Amino acid sequence: MAGKESSSVPSTPLLKDELDIVIPTIRNLDFLEMWRPFFRPYHLIIVQDGDPTKTIKVPEGFDYELYNRNDINRILGPKANCISFKDSACRCFGYMVSKKKYIYTIDDDCFVAKDPSGKEINALEQHIKNLLSPSTPYFFNTLYDPYQTGADFVRGYPFSLREGAPTAVSHGLWLNIPDYDAPTQLVKPRERNTRYVDAVLTIPKGTLFPMCGMNLAFDRELIGPAMYFGLMGDGQPIGRYDDMWAGWCTKVICDHLGLGVKTGLPYIWHSKASNPFVNLKKEYKGIFWQEELIPFFQSVALPKDCTSVQKCYIELSKQVREKLAKIDPYFTKLADAMITWIEAWDELNPSGAAAGAANGTAK
Amino acid sequence: MSLKIEDNEVDIVIAALRPNLNTFLEAWRTFFSNFHLIIVKDPNLEEDLQIPPGFDHQVYTKSDMDRVLNGASINFSGHSCRYFGYLISRKKYIISVDDDCLPARDNSGVIVDAVTQHISNLQTPATPFFFNTLYDPYRQGADFVRGYPFSLRDGVECLLSCGLWLNIADYDAPTQIVKPSERNTRYVDAVMTVPLRAMMPLSGINIGFNREVLGPALVPGLRLVGEGKRRWETIEDIWSGMCAKVVCDHLGYGVKSGLPYVWRGVGSDTDNPMDSLKKEWEGVKLMEEIVPFFQSVKLPKTAVTAADCVIEISRMARENLASLNPVYAQAADTMEAWVNLWKVAGSDRL
Numbered sequence: 001m002a003g004k005e006s007s008s009v010p011s012t013p014l015l016k017d018e019l020d021i022v023i024p025t026i027r028n029l030d031f032l033e034m035w036r037p038f039f040r041p042y043h044l045i046i047v048q049d050g051d052p053t054k055t056i057k058v059p060e061g062f063d064y065e066l067y068n069r070n071d072i073n074r075i076l077g078p079k080a081n082c083i084s085f086k087d088s089a090c091r092c093f094g095y096m097v098s099k100k101k102y103i104y105t106i107d108d109d110c111f112v113a114k115d116p117s118g119k120e121i122n123a124l125e126q127h128i129k130n131l132l133s134p135s136t137p138y139f140f141n142t143l144y145d146p147y148q149t150g151a152d153f154v155r156g157y158p159f160s161l162r163e164g165a166p167t168a169v170s171h172g173l174w175l176n177i178p179d180y181d182a183p184t185q186l187v188k189p190r191e192r193n194t195r196y197v198d199a200v201l202t203i204p205k206g207t208l209f210p211m212c213g214m215n216l217a218f219d220r221e222l223i224g225p226a227m228y229f230g231l232m233g234d235g236q237p238i239g240r241y242d243d244m245w246a247g248w249c250t251k252v253i254c255d256h257l258g259l260g261v262k263t264g265l266p267y268i269w270h271s272k273a274s275n276p277f278v279n280l281k282k283e284y285k286g287i288f289w290q291e292e293l294i295p296f297f298q299s300v301a302l303p304k305d306c307t308s309v310q311k312c313y314i315e316l317s318k319q320v321r322e323k324l325a326k327i328d329p330y331f332t333k334l335a336d337a338m339i340t341w342i343e344a345w346d347e348l349n350p351s352g353a354a355a356g357a358a359n360g361t362a363k
Numbered sequence: 364m365s366l367k368i369e370d371n372e373v374d375i376v377i378a379a380l381r382p383n384l385n386t387f388l389e390a391w392r393t394f395f396s397n398f399h400l401i402i403v404k405d406p407n408l409e410e411d412l413q414i415p416p417g418f419d420h421q422v423y424t425k426s427d428m429d430r431v432l433n434g435a436s437i438n439f440s441g442h443s444c445r446y447f448g449y450l451i452s453r454k455k456y457i458i459s460v461d462d463d464c465l466p467a468r469d470n471s472g473v474i475v476d477a478v479t480q481h482i483s484n485l486q487t488p489a490t491p492f493f494f495n496t497l498y499d500p501y502r503q504g505a506d507f508v509r510g511y512p513f514s515l516r517d518g519v520e521c522l523l524s525c526g527l528w529l530n531i532a533d534y535d536a537p538t539q540i541v542k543p544s545e546r547n548t549r550y551v552d553a554v555m556t557v558p559l560r561a562m563m564p565l566s567g568i569n570i571g572f573n574r575e576v577l578g579p580a581l582v583p584g585l586r587l588v589g590e591g592k593r594r595w596e597t598i599e600d601i602w603s604g605m606c607a608k609v610v611c612d613h614l615g616y617g618v619k620s621g622l623p624y625v626w627r628g629v630g631s632d633t634d635n636p637m638d639s640l641k642k643e644w645e646g647v648k649l650m651e652e653i654v655p656f657f658q659s660v661k662l663p664k665t666a667v668t669a670a671d672c673v674i675e676i677s678r679m680a681r682e683n684l685a686s687l688n689p690v691y692a693q694a695a696d697t698m699e700a701w702v703n704l705w706k707v708a709g710s711d712r713l
Contacts (some may be wrong), residue, residue, distance in 0.1 A: 116470060139654060140563035142525065142620050143532060143547070150549055152542065155535040155594070156564025156601035158650045171496065178497065181509040188506065193497065195504055199551040204561035209494035210510025244510040263496050287513065294493065294512050 012129050016041035019102040019128070022094035026050040026086075027108060032059050034111050038122050042104075045094040047072075050086055067093060075348075082340040087233025089242030091213065095220060095227050096345050102131060103224070104217040109272035113175045116196050126266035127170045127217035130200055134164025135260020137205040145200040145262070164202075168223040168259035169250060172215035173197075174270040179212045181240075181287065182280035189276070200264040205255045208297055211247020215268045218250075222259055224349075225309040226250040228341040230334060237330050239282030244290070245334075248297040253312040256302045285328070292327055296320075310342050317342075365501070366486045366520075368456060370397045373482065374574075376448035376459040377402045380441065380592055382410040389415055390465040394478045398458075401448040405592075407440050423447060435700040441590060442567065442597050443583035446701075449574060450708050456485060457578075458571040461594070464625040467529045470550050480554075480623035481524045481571030488518025489556040489617020498553040499619070521556070522577040522611055525604075525620040526569035528627040533566040533594060535647060536640040554621040559612050562657055565604020568594060569625045572607070579670040579705045580610040584677075584694035585653075587646050598646040602694065605657040610672040613662040645690075652687055656680070670702045677702075 021042050023029070026049040032039065036059070044064035048056050052068035072093050073080045083093045088107065095103055104124055113121045133147035138161050146153045146162070153162055178193040203209050218227060226249050229242035254261055300319060306312040317338035324331035375398045377384070384402070388395065392415075399419050404412055406425035414420065428439050428447050439447045442461075449457055458481050467475045487501040492515050500507045500516070507516055532547035557563050572581065585602035611618050660679060666672045677698035684691035 140557055140561045140620070142527065142563055142566065144551060148549075150545065150547065152532070152534060152538050152545070154564055154566065155533050155538075156566075156598060156604075156650060157535075158654045159537075159647060160651055161654070173496065178506070179509050180506060181511075184506050184509075191504065191506065193504065195502075195552055197498060197551055197553040198549055199553060203494055204558050206560050207494050207558035209496055210508050212496065212509070240509065247510075263494075283509075290510065290512050291514050294515075 012125050012132070014041055015102060015128055018100055019104060020045050020094070020098040020100040021124075022047065022091055022098065022103055022105040023108060024049055024088040024091035024094070024105075025056060025108045029056060029058055029108060031108050031111055032062065036061070038112070038124050042124075043100070045098055047090050047094045049088065049090045067097070076344055079340050079344040082228075082231070082337040082344065084229065084232045084236070084242065085234040087236075087239055087242060088213070089229035089232040092227055092229040092246070092341075095224055096348050098220060101219060101221050102128070102217065103220050103227075105213060106268065107214045107270075109270065110174070110214055111269040111271055113267045113269040115267075121266050121268070123172060123215060123266035123268050124217075127172060130170035130262045130265075131167050131217060131219055133167065135167045135202040135262055136161065136164045137202050137255070137260045138165070140204055141201075144264070145202070148200065165258050165260040166219070166222060167262055168219050168254050169211075169261040170217040171209075171211055171261065171263040172217070172266045172268060173264065174212075174214060175267045177270040177273045179214065179270070182276045182283050183287070185273070185276035185279065196267060197264065200262050203251070203261045203263055208248055208251055208294065209261075209263065211243050211250065213243030213246070214270060215266070216243070223250055223254060223309055225313055225342055225345050226253045228313070228338060231330070231337050237328070238285050238289075240279060241283065241286040241290075244286070248293065249313065249316055252297055252300050252302070252316065253309055256306065256312055257309070289327055293324070296323055310346065313338060313342055365488070368482050368486050372454055373398055373456045373458060373478075374448075374452040374454040375400045375478070376445050376452065376457050377462055378405065378442060378445035378448070378459070379403065379412050379462055380405045380408065380444075381462060382408060383413045384462060385413055385415050387462050387465070388418060391460075392417070394466065394476045398478065399454070401452055403439075403444045403448040405441060405444045423451060427451070431704070435704060437583065437697050437700050437704070438586055439583065441592050442594065443586070443599055445567070446581065446583040449578060449581055450704060452574060455573065455575045456482070456571065457574045458482075459567070459569075460625055461568045461627070464528065464568060464627045467550075467624040467626040469624075470552065475623050475625075477526060477569065477623035477625055481526065484524035484554055484619045484622075485521050485571055485573060487521065489521035489619055490515065490518045491556050491559040491612070491617045494558055495555075498555045498621070502554065519615055519617045520573070521619050522573040522616040523565075523607055523618040524571040525563075525565055525618065526571075526623045526625060527551075527621065528566070528568055529624050530626050530628040532627075533568055536596070536644070537647065540637060540640060550624060551621065554619050557608065557618045557620050562605060562608060562654060563618075563620065564601050565607065567600030567603070568627065569623070576616070577607055577610065577669050579668075579673050579702050580607040582606060582673060582698050582701045584697045584701070585649075585690060586693065587649075588690065589641065589645060598649065601646075601650070602653065605653065606673060606676055606698075609657055609660050609662070609676065610669050613666065613672055614669070649688065649690070652684060656684055670705060673698050673702050
């Protein structure tokens with residue numbers, strides 16, 4: 001890396017006062033050293049999972065607030081039971097306490113990737129570009145994101161749809177260790193993702209996708225309350241479905257409210273392959289349950305009077321309770337937790353509160 | 364569920380809108396040499412075609428079209444002439460590339476075998492019911508990601524493979540006017556399934572499809588009043604692509620988009636997009652009606668073949684669109700005539 005410049009001054013706005021980076025961690029934050037040139041301008045919200053008596057050292061020079069389990073319990077009181085423990089799902093607490101318009105969340109085993117020309121990828125800059133330009137959920141553009149330099153809408157794309165929809169979510173991808181489920185990892189332990197696909201595209205309205213929380217950005221004002229990562233980890237029958245759950249809820253709500261979800265660039269470099277046997281134990285129920293969850297989400301209809309994310313989410317929780325409880329009592333608990341989440345969100349984010357009023361505690 | 368497509372199950376259909384096919388065919392020789400070519404001459408083209416030796420091919424001209432049409436009202440002039448090739452073919456699969464497109468090079472400089480890629484897209488399943496964020500899971504080095512339901516991993520048969528273009532992208536006339544020197548230089552190394560119910564504009568420039576199942580849906584129905592020879596003066600492929608997508612969605616098949624790329628530009632008329640705008644503006648306006656129409660099409664359970672579906676769509680087009688513009692009534696007529704011709708083709712009586 002000696003002598004190599006980081007990305008030249010971006011013409012994309014930095015949004016340094018409008019974006020928080022949320023990082024869940026249980027180990028350490030060494031990975032931040034590699035991200036330093038890209039993350040330095042931003043405020044970090046670190047959510048420390050696991051043992052709260054452990055001290056997680058944050059590298060020098062970062063502006064951050066850090067929350068451990070004791071903080072979460074103190075801030076949320078009885079509502080803290082909606083935040084997972086011993087699972088990276090706890091990251092959504094960071095979304096809730098943030099006061100910024102945008103969130104970028106990244107896992108602590110994700111590093112800066114290089115594009116095919118060898119240049120380091122400024123993932124955050126790409127996410128910002130994705131969020132600041134419209135999505136096109138109503139008609140598929142075969143040249144992918146028409147707002148990217150060098151691309152446009154193709155012949156046949158209706159002009160009335162070319163303004164697009166506001167982008168709520170930017171879902172990035174990963175080189176090296178792909179985000180496979182445990183069975184696939186067991187069958188293909190050596191497979192690495194080496195294919196750099198130079199595209200961003202909008203996931204069409206009405207189409208669901210598996211949202212991965214490793215490299216994800218979203219407009220908190222547009223969709224934040226839908227980004228609840230569910231009940232996972234300690235005391236729960238399931239793990240590794242936190243981001244999936246949030247993704248299905250988010251997509252259904254985005255489709256209802258006329259918001260867009262993009263996927264594709266940017267890539268990060270995913271360095272750590274988690275143990276597939278451990279993963280299998282966590283995911284096992286999910287693999288069966290998702291067979292019923294997908295048809296459920298595919299057929300969800302939200303009534304017209306659900307005009308806010310919170311209303312949509314509460315309605316969704318009702319339908320989860322009605323229709324999914326028969327799969328497992330877990331879903332009744334989850335439906336409760338979904339409501340608790342929204343109550344906690346609204347308490348911490350009363351409508352009309354000025355953005356930027358700092359509330360976090362730097363430690 | 365992957366199929367194995369043999370070379371002798373494929374015809375390559377070339378619409379000859381200009382007489383000299385030497386450059387085009389020589390450039391594609393390596394990739395076309397194992398296949399039978401159906402070369403369809405634009406009925407408005409008067410000069411003889413120049414075809415280099417060594418290709419297994421058959422040329423079809425206006426007289427063949429007149430004989431087959433036997434009075435049916437289908438206009439095969441211009442870019443629509445290729446549909447005659449689709450009709451007359453006896454093979455299960457068709458690959459078709461515009462005669463102003465040459466093989467492209469990928470990001471490592473390797474020449475792309477578009478034919479093999481289309482065949483690969485048609486051989487491997489499509490996954491329209493759930494989006495895979497790593498794109499085509501059947502490609503080497505890829506797979507379904509975490510969270511992809513296992514019951515959906517068999518996929519469905521892919522009936523249509525829509526390729527892309529480097530250099531001169533398939534833009535409409537207004538975009539050409541605003542960005543006359545823009546060239547598509549981005550080689551996106553992905554194939555993906557276009558999800559269920561998502562509509563897309565099919566570009567007829569570079570496609571492969573299952574003729575046996577989907578043939579009747581690729582119909583030269585919608586002709587602009589001022590249709591011209593340049594690609595951006597037509598929208599017949601856009602209309603047929605929407606038919607094809609609706610049919611695939613209804614019958615439970617898939618459509619893929621992405622690789623292969625072709626290099627578009629040799630012989631493409633990039634001058635005078637203003638002239639094109641005069642011809643194409645009508646199409647730009649029609650898309651505003653066409654897209655909502657196709658998005659609202661619901662086919663009955665009794666429509667179990669592409670032909671059934673096309674007849675239904677033509678009926679709905681007549682009911683819902685004909686009052687808006689005479690081209691739609693014409694399209695509906697053409698679609699019906701097309702399905703009838705297709706039935707005759709199926710019984711080998713052409």
